[in-house]
Amino acid sequence: MAEKRRMFDPEFREGAVRIVAETGKSIAKDLGINETMLANWVSRARRAGTAPAGESDELERLWRENAQLKRYNKELVMERDVLERCMVLWVK
Structure with missing residues (x-):
């Protein structure tokens, strides 16, 4: 016999999305959903623009900033290495 699909009202969905956006943690197990x-x-709410900006957005911003700083640091290390090699050649 087929299982009956559970239906969730829009207020329940919005509340769940709001909690995820504010805490950045999944609460699916606590709510008894998949x-x-x-x-x-959450992805539908973000696409629709109705998801509140929360901690998860802040974490994504920090992740992008971290990646950018790592690229910049790598570039600076390469420039430093080139200058060190030039100094060694100049001293000789």
Whole structure:
């Protein structure tokens, strides 16, 4: 016999999305729903622009900034190495 699909009202969905956006943690197990379902709700809310900006957005911004700083640091290390090699050649 087929399982009956559970239906969730919009207020429940919005509350779950708000909690995920504010805390940055998945609460699917606490709510008794599937992780994938909650992820779908969050992604739909973000695409629609109704998801509140929360900690997860801040973490994404920090991750992008960290990646940018790592690239910049790598470039500076390469420039330093080139200057060191030039100094060694100049001294000889």
